[in-house]
Amino acid sequence: MKKITKLLMLLTLLAIVYSCSDDLEVKPNDPLREDSxxxxxxxxxxxxxxxxxxxxLSITSTTGAGDSNLGGIDAGFSQYGRVLWYLNTLTTDEAIWSYEGGNDLGVRELQRNIWDAENPFFRGMFSRAMLQVALANEFLRQSTPSKLSSRGISDQEQTKIQEFRNESRVLRAFAYYNMMDLFGKAAFNDENQSVGVKGQQYNRQQLFDFIESELLEVIPNLKAPRTNQQGRLDQGMARMILAKIYLNAEVYIGENRYADCIEQCTQIINGGYSLEPNYLDNFKADNDTSTEIIFALQSDGILTQNYGPTTVMVNGSIGSLPSEQNGASFGVGAGGWGGAIRLRKQFVEKFNGFEFDFDARKTISGGGDRSLEITNVTNRNQGYILQKFSNVTSTGISGSNSVFVDTDFPLFRLADVYLMYAEAQMRNDGATNGSSTTNVSSTSLGYINALRERANDGNFANVTSSQVTLDFILDERTRELHWEAHRRQDLIRFDKFTGGNYNWAWKGNGLNGIALPSHFKVFPLHPLTLSSNTNLTQNTGY
Structure with a gap:
């Protein structure tokens, strides 16, 4: 059983006590609604x-997994982690979804990179992130010193509430970070604006500056890494967001901030985290005990039922062939979702070579009746499958529910920090995209090989400095972090998402992949998002 935060998430009123903002269509008719x-x-x-x-970040309503507190949007299409996963994974070389019609409206366009502004996932992601901002803002409005005093809150309780305020600011910064990354803009509101005011459009520079200043200000007042209640964030989470925006600063604001990224990574590495000895334990039903996970989206098969990323990945990983109907070994129903998710050829090939024969990260299954090539996206028997996530604990006990999993979704892990440090160090020291520069430092090489040794039980997979180019780092990131919602951002940073420098199966709706236009580096805003706030403008090219 997960700790108390899971219970609180079930009991919470979520958006009920908040009017939020006119930017959002929040359902007003929940029977539990009451004034502040x-x-x-x-x-x-x-x-x-x-x-x-x-x-x-985890649930879509207080009334069950099939309902959403955002009006006009399917619950699955507005679950924070799921939409984040779809936009960052299905749009890349890491995965493809078998069902492209019916209840999966919008998936075809995402994974073939032929989307337009009408795609429902864009509305779901933007609205869910803006609701996160609204919830954080309202908490901050309701917890000012004057409000607390007027309500007779004790000094001891006020100290605890101040901790909550600091965490709320980080959760808000995380939402703005996602919008900056995915859409390049957001409707900006903070707690100083009145409820219902339509936010002004902030561009990437404005969002970057706000996120950076907020996190730098709040970090000293957050709990030290690994000292907060399980499920709540700490300094590690805040520093991770900073490290991410610094690593991608050239994309976001055209500035080199690699030295700042290195500094934040160093702080995280020295924060008490350690690699989980067994790589796959990070993706099991009891991964809330991981020493490596910095922050995760919580999941509980009973208390927080949702169609989030881990429920989708575990059920979707069960193959469609009779020999693959092994859902019990994943802790879900025998057939799962019948071959819903498969791997594109280019990802599978990242594990080619004898050095990956015993790599724990290579949980790929295929061959025989299951072909590597996907010539027909809807043919569930084509394309290899992955067995990375499961609803079984590290001791072999199945999760509490055979559909909704207990497995948390790891947003940030120490392994990511190791690879970010290495990349930032190389770029800071002069390596550029497409170059064959091998300027990896001994410290960076040590971090890379720590991951190699963990994946191979300390055996022969280590690399030498002469092998480590930036392209190697990109490939190693997908080998280590696949299906953890990082790939799109990584490909953009390496200039391999748009254009034709790197193609994968069905990129641009071509069997072998075709070049994408540069404006696809950001997603469009849905027409209903634009109509809800006339301060927002559509992204160029859409």
Whole structure:
């Protein structure tokens, strides 16, 4: 059983006590709705309220997995982690979804890179992220010193609430980071604006500056890494967002911030995290005990049922062939979702070579009746399958539910930090995209080989400095971090997402891949998003 934060997420009123913003269509008819003063007069109100801010990352409503508190959007299409996973994974070489019609409207366009602004996943992601901002803002409005004093909150309780305020600011910064990365813009609101005010459009530079200043200000007041209650964030999470924006700063704002990325990575590495000895334990039903995960989206098969990324990946990993109907070994139903997710050829080939024969990260299954090539996307028997995520604990016990998994989704891991450090160091020291420069430092090489040794039980897979170019780092990132929602961002940073420098099966709707236009580096805003806030403008090219 997961710890108390899971229970709080179930009990929370989520968006019920918040009017939020006119930018969002939040369902107003929940029977539990009550006004703010009535809610905050109750015992543990602020604990429940901050749990609601966290809960928005995992659940879509208080009434079940099939419902969404965002009106007009399918629950699965508006679950934070799932949409984040779709936009960053299905649009790349790492995975492809078998079902392209019916209830999966919009998937075909995403994974063939032929989307337009009408795609429902764009509305789902933007709205869910903006709801995260609205929830955080409202918590901050309701927890000012004057509000707390007027409600007779004790000094001891106020100290705890101040911790919640700091965490709320990080959760808001995370939402703005996602919008900056995916859409290149957001409607900006903070707690100083009145509820219902339509946010002004912030571009990447403005969002970057806000995220950076917020996190730098709040980090000293956050719990030290690995000292907070399980499920709550700490300095490691905040530093990870900073490291990400610094690593991608040339994409976001045209500036070299690699030295700053190195500094944040160093702080995280020295923060007490350690690699989990067994790579796959990071992706099992008890991964909330991982010493490596910096922050995860919580999942519980009973308490927080949702069609989020881990439920999708575990059920979707079960193959369609009779010999692959082994759902019990994954902790779900025998057939899972019948070959829903498969691997594109180019990802599989990243593990070619004898040095990966015993690599724990190579959980790829195929051959025989299952072909490597995918010539027909809807043929579930084509394309190899992956067995990375499961709903079984590290001790072999199945999760609490055979559909909704107990496995948390690891947003940030120490392994990612190791590879970010190495890449930032090489770029800071002069390596550029497409070059054969091998300027990896001994420290960076040590981090890379720590991952190689972990994956191979300390055996022969180590690399030498002469092998490590930036392209090697990109390939190693997908070998280590595949299906963890990093790939699109990585390909853009390496100038291999748009254009024709690197093609994969069905990129641009071509069997062998075709070049994409440069404006596809950001997604468009859905027409309903634009109509809800006239301050927002459409991205160029859409």
């Amino acid at each position: 003063d009535a809610f905050y007069s109750k015992p543990d109100a602020y604990t429940r309220a901050i749990a609601g801010v966290y809960a928005n």
